[in-house]
Amino acid sequence: MVLLLRTLVKQQAMKILFILPFTFVLAACFVPRSKRASNLKMATPIEIKISEINEAVYNTTAAPIQIDSISISANILTLKFSCAFNPGRLSLVGSPMLAKSFPPIRNCKFIVQESNIKQKENNDNTYQGVQYFELNPLSHKFIKDAPTYLQIEGWPEKILFIYPE
Numbered sequence: 001m002v003l004l005l006r007t008l009v010k011q012q013a014m015k016i017l018f019i020l021p022f023t024f025v026l027a028a029c030f031v032p033r034s035k036r037a038s039n040l041k042m043a044t045p046i047e048i049k050i051s052e053i054n055e056a057v058y059n060t061t062a063a064p065i066q067i068d069s070i071s072i073s074a075n076i077l078t079l080k081f082s083c084a085f086n087p088g089r090l091s092l093v094g095s096p097m098l099a100k101s102f103p104p105i106r107n108c109k110f111i112v113q114e115s116n117i118k119q120k121e122n123n124d125n126t127y128q129g130v131q132y133f134e135l136n137p138l139s140h141k142f143i144k145d146a147p148t149y150l151q152i153e154g155w156p157e158k159i160l161f162i163y164p165e
Helices: 002-010 012-030
Strands: 048-050 066-073 076-083 090-099 105-112 127-134 147-152 158-162
Touching: 048 090, 066 158, 076 090
Parallel strands: 048 127, 105 147
Antiparallel strands: 066 076, 076 127, 090 105, 147 158
């Protein structure tokens, strides 16, 4: 093996192929870390709000938003909405009453938290927002695979939520 390596290294082309990668590896060891890695921006953490069942809050006025899309991944609801102004932090509140069907239907709505209402701006631009909500508290049973339909005010379709493990 050593004899074969010596024979190959003696040839000019093989010397270049052997020395060139070796110098790149050696040079990479001495380059400072700040120059090796590009300035990667850390992703901002997603704030997941916990939904709740509260009759008093549910009976208040719904948030003045237009729901663009709703999707569920595991037990997290992703809400994409638009509004004439920044409504601040929203809450997903469910009614304590369930419709007698299988699976049961729980009425829900988005509520603006009063302490976080932003001042209305006189811009022609509408505010586009995305918020995330944990759906576990809205289930009718807290056991694995318990289905519950969520009828969210402002969204035409019922959403099937299946309680995770």
